[in-house]
Amino acid sequence: MNGNIRVGNLFGIPFYVSPSWFLVLALVTWDYGGGLAAQFPGLSRGIPLLLGLVTALLLFASVVAHELGHSFVALRQGIDVKSIALFLFGGLASLEKESDTPAGAFWVAIAGPLVSLFIFGIATLVGATAHLTGPVGSIVGLLAYVNLTLGLFNLIPGLPLDGGNILKAIVWKITGNPYKGVTFASRVGQAFGWLAIVSGALPFFLSGNLGNINFWNVLIGTFLLQNAGRSAQFARVQEQFVGLTAADAIIPNGPVVSDQLSLRDFADQLILRRDNWRKYLVVNAEGILVGAIAVDALQNIPSEQWTTTLVGEVAQSIEASKTLDAEQPLLDVVKLIEETQGSTWPVIQNNGVLVGLLEKASILNLIQRQAQAAPA
Numbered sequence: 001m002n003g004n005i006r007v008g009n010l011f012g013i014p015f016y017v018s019p020s021w022f023l024v025l026a027l028v029t030w031d032y033g034g035g036l037a038a039q040f041p042g043l044s045r046g047i048p049l050l051l052g053l054v055t056a057l058l059l060f061a062s063v064v065a066h067e068l069g070h071s072f073v074a075l076r077q078g079i080d081v082k083s084i085a086l087f088l089f090g091g092l093a094s095l096e097k098e099s100d101t102p103a104g105a106f107w108v109a110i111a112g113p114l115v116s117l118f119i120f121g122i123a124t125l126v127g128a129t130a131h132l133t134g135p136v137g138s139i140v141g142l143l144a145y146v147n148l149t150l151g152l153f154n155l156i157p158g159l160p161l162d163g164g165n166i167l168k169a170i171v172w173k174i175t176g177n178p179y180k181g182v183t184f185a186s187r188v189g190q191a192f193g194w195l196a197i198v199s200g201a202l203p204f205f206l207s208g209n210l211g212n213i214n215f216w217n218v219l220i221g222t223f224l225l226q227n228a229g230r231s232a233q234f235a236r237v238q239e240q241f242v243g244l245t246a247a248d249a250i251i252p253n254g255p256v257v258s259d260q261l262s263l264r265d266f267a268d269q270l271i272l273r274r275d276n277w278r279k280y281l282v283v284n285a286e287g288i289l290v291g292a293i294a295v296d297a298l299q300n301i302p303s304e305q306w307t308t309t310l311v312g313e314v315a316q317s318i319e320a321s322k323t324l325d326a327e328q329p330l331l332d333v334v335k336l337i338e339e340t341q342g343s344t345w346p347v348i349q350n351n352g353v354l355v356g357l358l359e360k361a362s363i364l365n366l367i368q369r370q371a372q373a374a375p376a
Contacts (some may be wrong), residue, residue, distance in 0.1 A: 004085050010064070013071055018087035021060075027057035032142070040135055041291050055139050059218030060086060062119055062147050066154075067093040069115035070162075073108045074099075090150075102173035102181070104369040109165035116151030120144050156188030160227040180244075182235035196221030240367050244330040244345045249366045250356030253282040257310025266311050267298060281346055281354060289323070289346055289354040291315030322349050326355045334363065 004016035033052025037043060050209060063086060070093045071081040080096035093112075099105040111317075123144035126132070154162040164185040171181035200217030204210060226307055255277040257266060266280075279294045293315045301309060323346045337345075339362060347355040 001037030002069040006088075010084060011071075013081045013093075014083040015064075015082055016085040018085065020088040024088060025053075025056050025060070029053045032056065036135055036138065037046060037139065038311045043135065051135055053140065055142060058143055059146050062116065062143065062150060063091040065119060066112040066116050066150060067091040069113075070095075070108055073111040077087065077104050077108070079108075095107070097167075098178070101345070102169045102178070105172065106166060106169035109162045109169060112162050113151040113154045116147045116154070119150060123147065132345040141325070155198035158191065158193055158224065158228060159185045159231045160224070163346050164189050164228070164231075165354070175260065179235045179239040183232055186228045186232035189224050189231070193221045193223075193228060197223060218265065218281040238331060240370055241329070241331040241334070244366070244370075245326060246324040246328045246330060246345075246358055247326040247355050249330055249358050249363045250347050251359060251362045252356075254357035256354065256357075257282055257293070257311055259284050259310060259315060261311045262297060263301060263306035263309045263311060263314065266293070267306060270295065279344075281357060282311055283354050284312070287354055289318065291317045291350050292346075318346060322346070325350070330363065330366075333363075337363075 004018050006014060006016050008015050029049060032053070032055050033049040036051050037048035064084065067084045071084060074093070077099055082094040082096060084091060092100075095108075099108055123140050125151050126138045127137060127144065155166070156165040157167040159168065159182070161164065167188060168178070168181035168185040170329065171177045171184045175181070190277040196217045199220075200214035200221060203212035203214065206212075239360050250278055255275070257269070257280045259282050261269075278296070279292050281289060282291045282293055284290050290312060293311055297314055298306070301314070322342070324336075324348050326349050333345075338340075344357055344359045347358050349355060
């Protein structure tokens with residue numbers, strides 16, 4: 001999965017970590033362990049590093065809990081969670097699809113920050129009521145602080161942050177168009193990205209001292225800027241598929257033959273057509289798809305039998321899972337093609353009648369025609 005390492009399952013959800021996570025784990029362990037050693041010089045040798053490691057793991061557990069918040073709400077809505085991954089900038093729950101309603105999208109988005117704020121509240125309450133001191137009190141205090149920061153930072157109303165998805169859901173509810181919500185929230189995310197970059201770089205321009213640059217702000221700003229831009233671009237692409245079905249993207253004059261055609265006539269048609277198709281869909285007299293015949297199949301049958309052998313007798317059946325419903329939304333078709341890596345798909349009606357053949361190139365051609373026909 002994009003170079004990530006699978007380390008197991010969480011409540012049935014595949015769990016991955018990026019190689020960069022180990023670097024961050026080591027840095028947090030070393031930095032906070034050193035801080036504990038300086039703050040509590042009485043600690044035995046090696047204990048500060050051990051406590052630093054425990055602290056780092058607790059902080060990453062907080063990120064995992066944040067992502068599980070998103071995941072559990074999505075699962076309650078019948079949305080499959082493909083994976084949870086930890087990486088340099090935090091974590092990501094990869095969902096099978098978006099929520100079907102703006103209300104559903106709102107609750108999936110806000111669940112993560114609510115979990116973080118809940119952990120903040122629990123850690124703060126434990127620290128205050130138990131009167132924790134020493135290294136343990138310091139760790140609990142840091143845990144509370146990090147979760148507060150994680151919750152509030154993610155509520156910034158710009159994609160790709162949770163606050164951006166909340167804003168997207170609100171705009172979707174107001175306009176009735178989810179893609180307008182994505183576009184608006186992406187622009188806000190880009191604005192926050194530029195703000196972070198400027199705030200990080202401005203001290204350098206004012207002082208001329210390179211050491212005054214806040215590289216962390218610049219890094220976060222760049223992350224927001226790039227991912228918000230990708231979200232907006234993806235929304236524009238998705239919007240082009242609205243209202244289109246599999247039937248709209250079939251190939252004109254596709255490779256279709258009758259099951260009552262003899263192999264001799266089939267071979268003659270191949271010579272006349274002069275196309276490059278190596279497989280043809282086979283239909284009966286009612287136009288119902290009965291299978292497919294490969295051109296190479298002719299080589300397995302003696303040519304003297306071609307006149308008396310029908311195409312339908314040689315055709316191979318096609319599994320229902322290898323076909324598309326004519327009314328299936330084209331965006332769902334694209335996702336299916338990406339998942340299965342299929343190149344060509346027969347498109348049929350509910351009664352089995354063949355509508356035509358769909359392939360990747362025909363989808364691209366349809367989208368290009370749609371874009372050209374759209375008013376400027």
